[in-house]
Amino acid sequence: MLLFTPGPTPVPQNVRNAMSDETMHHRTPEFEAIFEKTRKHLFDLFKSDEVLMLASSGTGAMEAAVVNLCHNTLLNVNSGKFGERFGKIAIAHGLKSVEIKNEWDTPVSVDEVVEAIKSNPDIDAIAVQISESAGGLRHPVEAIAKAVKEINPNIMIIADGITAVGVEKIDITNIDCLIAGSQKALMLPPGLAILGLSNAAIEKIGKGKGYYFNLATEIKSQRKNTTAWTAATTLTIGLLEILETIEKKGGLDKLYEETATRADAVISALQAIGLHIYPKTPALSMTTIDDENASQIRKILKTDFGVNVAGGQDHLEGKIFRINQMGLIAPYEISWVVNSVELALAKLGRRDYDGTANKIFNEKYFKLASK
Amino acid sequence: MLLFTPGPTPVPQNVRNAMSDETMHHRTPEFEAIFEKTRKHLFDLFKSDEVLMLASSGTGAMEAAVVNLCHNTLLNVNSGKFGERFGKIAIAHGLKSVEIKNEWDTPVSVDEVVEAIKSNPDIDAIAVQISESAGGLRHPVEAIAKAVKEINPNIMIIADGITAVGVEKIDITNIDCLIAGSQKALMLPPGLAILGLSNAAIEKIGKGKGYYFNLATEIKSQRKNTTAWTAATTLTIGLLEILETIEKKGGLDKLYEETATRADAVISALQAIGLHIYPKTPALSMTTIDDENASQIRKILKTDFGVNVAGGQDHLEGKIFRINQMGLIAPYEISWVVNSVELALAKLGRRDYDGTANKIFNEKYFKLASK
Numbered sequence: 001m002l003l004f005t006p007g008p009t010p011v012p013q014n015v016r017n018a019m020s021d022e023t024m025h026h027r028t029p030e031f032e033a034i035f036e037k038t039r040k041h042l043f044d045l046f047k048s049d050e051v052l053m054l055a056s057s058g059t060g061a062m063e064a065a066v067v068n069l070c071h072n073t074l075l076n077v078n079s080g081k082f083g084e085r086f087g088k089i090a091i092a093h094g095l096k097s098v099e100i101k102n103e104w105d106t107p108v109s110v111d112e113v114v115e116a117i118k119s120n121p122d123i124d125a126i127a128v129q130i131s132e133s134a135g136g137l138r139h140p141v142e143a144i145a146k147a148v149k150e151i152n153p154n155i156m157i158i159a160d161g162i163t164a165v166g167v168e169k170i171d172i173t174n175i176d177c178l179i180a181g182s183q184k185a186l187m188l189p190p191g192l193a194i195l196g197l198s199n200a201a202i203e204k205i206g207k208g209k210g211y212y213f214n215l216a217t218e219i220k221s222q223r224k225n226t227t228a229w230t231a232a233t234t235l236t237i238g239l240l241e242i243l244e245t246i247e248k249k250g251g252l253d254k255l256y257e258e259t260a261t262r263a264d265a266v267i268s269a270l271q272a273i274g275l276h277i278y279p280k281t282p283a284l285s286m287t288t289i290d291d292e293n294a295s296q297i298r299k300i301l302k303t304d305f306g307v308n309v310a311g312g313q314d315h316l317e318g319k320i321f322r323i324n325q326m327g328l329i330a331p332y333e334i335s336w337v338v339n340s341v342e343l344a345l346a347k348l349g350r351r352d353y354d355g356t357a358n359k360i361f362n363e364k365y366f367k368l369a370s371k
Numbered sequence: 372m373l374l375f376t377p378g379p380t381p382v383p384q385n386v387r388n389a390m391s392d393e394t395m396h397h398r399t400p401e402f403e404a405i406f407e408k409t410r411k412h413l414f415d416l417f418k419s420d421e422v423l424m425l426a427s428s429g430t431g432a433m434e435a436a437v438v439n440l441c442h443n444t445l446l447n448v449n450s451g452k453f454g455e456r457f458g459k460i461a462i463a464h465g466l467k468s469v470e471i472k473n474e475w476d477t478p479v480s481v482d483e484v485v486e487a488i489k490s491n492p493d494i495d496a497i498a499v500q501i502s503e504s505a506g507g508l509r510h511p512v513e514a515i516a517k518a519v520k521e522i523n524p525n526i527m528i529i530a531d532g533i534t535a536v537g538v539e540k541i542d543i544t545n546i547d548c549l550i551a552g553s554q555k556a557l558m559l560p561p562g563l564a565i566l567g568l569s570n571a572a573i574e575k576i577g578k579g580k581g582y583y584f585n586l587a588t589e590i591k592s593q594r595k596n597t598t599a600w601t602a603a604t605t606l607t608i609g610l611l612e613i614l615e616t617i618e619k620k621g622g623l624d625k626l627y628e629e630t631a632t633r634a635d636a637v638i639s640a641l642q643a644i645g646l647h648i649y650p651k652t653p654a655l656s657m658t659t660i661d662d663e664n665a666s667q668i669r670k671i672l673k674t675d676f677g678v679n680v681a682g683g684q685d686h687l688e689g690k691i692f693r694i695n696q697m698g699l700i701a702p703y704e705i706s707w708v709v710n711s712v713e714l715a716l717a718k719l720g721r722r723d724y725d726g727t728a729n730k731i732f733n734e735k736y737f738k739l740a741s742k
Contacts, residue, residue: 003393003394007601008397008601009394010394011393019391020388020391022381022382023379023381023382023554028679055561056426056431056583057600057603058600058601059582060426060431060583060600063582063583092580092582092585189390189394189604189606190397190426190601190604191426191562191563210434211430211434211463211464212428212431212434214463229429230378230429230554232561233379233560234560234561308396308399310396
């Protein structure tokens with residue numbers, strides 16, 4: 001079965017091998033050396049002033065960011081389940097919440113954010129997904145961050161990059177907190193979240209808030225190459241292995257280029273067989289198709305062609321399907337995914353199979369001259 | 372190197388193999404089936420009304436327990452670093468805290484708890500370690516729980532069993548929340564915590580508190596064999612494998628018996644070579660020795676004999692060493708540990724080596740007639 005859900009992504013064999021070695025104690029020079037090396041790689045990936053690894057899923061890191069960086073009112077951008085979650089976290093912790101809500105195919109505009117900031121002077125942090133996985137769209141986070149900082153540089157910009165870090169180069173000039181999760185473009189099992197922080201964020205954190213997710217406690221420990229609580233040792237070992245693998249395979253820039261080319265080629269291939277891209281601004285992390293036969297297509301993909309893609313959640317259940325683009329993906333695999341979508345359409349009697357999807361994908365991906 | 376720290380414990384090869392299989396998506400019938408099976412095993416292990424798995428270290432589960440089960444004042448028993456932590460968690464979340472503090476070798480008495488409860492009517496939860504790892508002692512948690520419930524059955528009893536679950540049979544009659552961690556007697560990598568809850572605890576949780584650690588959200592999801600946030604899939608797969616392994620090797624009762632026999636045999640062996648057991652009431656999870664040469668012994672064990680045991684923390688640094696007893700341990704390994712301690716004493720010129728430790732261990736463990 002080819003796993004093409006936008007997280008979890010498949011874990012490469014060498015990474016699984018590294019993680020299945022004998023157990024290491026977390027309070028040892030051996031593990032601290034691994035932690036230190038991993039941190040160095042993470043600074044390359046995040047380009048931020050500080051990086052922290054937490055033993056939790058991405059939602060835990062979202063909570064850590066909100067609790068430590070918002071002390072009054074959070075502006076959260078809700079164009080989907082994950083944007084909505086930021087608001088729920090704020091409310092659960094007794095913070096005030098202002099929400100900008102749009103359809104799940106619609107990115108927030110810079111103007112909407114600016115207006116909200118101007119009319120709510122209590123807002124001291126804004127939380128937004130770079131890539132909102134619910135509908136597979138890209139929010140204009142960098143432009144938002146720039147506009148917000150011009151109005152009030154003290155407003156903290158929390159960017160959820162759980163399905164963006166490792167997918168594309170993110171300009172963090174105006175971002176105070178960038179969040180990543182292990183099971184996405186980092187190709188690891190779930191259970192490790194990573195935060196990149198600006199110096200301004202570190203200043204605002206001060207003594208920190210909460211306990212398990214108190215970022216001040218973690219900053220103090222992780223600068224000494226250890227963690228406040230028991231480290232997710234195995235996942236850290238896996239993280240180092242995958243970051244070294246990415247480096248060996250040509251580095252981050254090559255990964256970003258391949259991801260962008262692949263996402264673009266998949267869109268062309270699927271549009272060529274008559275399918276519609278759901279989000280108005282597609283993220284590079286996944287390709288989202290809205291289709292009346294979405295459920296049937298997913299079922300045929302799984303049963304007949306050995307391909308597992310994700311569906312939609314909540315009101316989009318049965319109405320979309322989402323194909324992962326994150327991580328190191330072999331062309332023969334993703335080529336088979338678009339090919340199998342075309343085969344599924346033939347099975348549904350929607351169009352005759354003529355190999356268009358596979359052909360277009362390869363022409364675009366390998367930059368062959370199209371006729 | 373033989374890893375004999377009281378967590379992390381070594382992960383058996385078959386468990387590491389199971390965890391290194393290809394990635395599985397967490398929102399699938401395949402994973403739900405694994406989750407369901409794991410839950411069934413956990414009900415056997417915990418004997419509680421509900422069990423929940425959380426993607427975090429044990430500290431996260433301690434926070435989840437305190438936040439959801441204490442709404443006013445927490446009584447925490449501090450005979451070490453982990454008991455102290457419960458109080459810190461309460462304060463970090465704006466709760467009131469009453470602490471009973473003793474030396475790290477001294478268990479709390481039932482009377483001390485009863486007195487604290489009677490003089491502080493605001494106390495609505497008590498948090499205590501079954502096995503306090505800082506000094507390796509056993510608190511009389513079951514007796515405390517019984518006495519407290521007789522005074523006020525509404526007081527929630529939070530028992531930290533991170534180094535007790537899987538070590539010994541715990542009578543949960545009066546315990547509302549029992550906490551376990553993956554990297555201890557469950558022989559897994561760190562990153563998964565487990566909570567066993569009573570029906571009274573579930574009632575008090577109500578709609579829950581917090582967000583990532585809101586237990587109401589998890590109860591709702593996990594009863595449907597899924598998790599609220601992304602599951603620690605790989606660790607769950609590992610947990611099922613280890614629980615099945617324990618079953619195949621004779622079941623929990625056999626594990627408990629072997630652990631108790633081993634811990635007892637190690638104490639006899641180490642006392643026979645003149646060493647002193649630190650805690651007044653030793654936990655079965657680890658054997659803790661206080662010794663003026665503790666640091667040198669640890670160093671010799673590691674360098675010359677390939678044995679990694681834990682030292683002490685804070686004011687006990689360099690003053691104790693702790694030998695793990697948790698999990699499935701082969702007699703030849705633990706026998707070598709006590710033997711190597713005897714060899715270390717000879718190296719230090721403390722006593723001539725005559726093989727006593729190994730001999731006493733084996734006589735006791737295999738219940739041979741002692742002369």
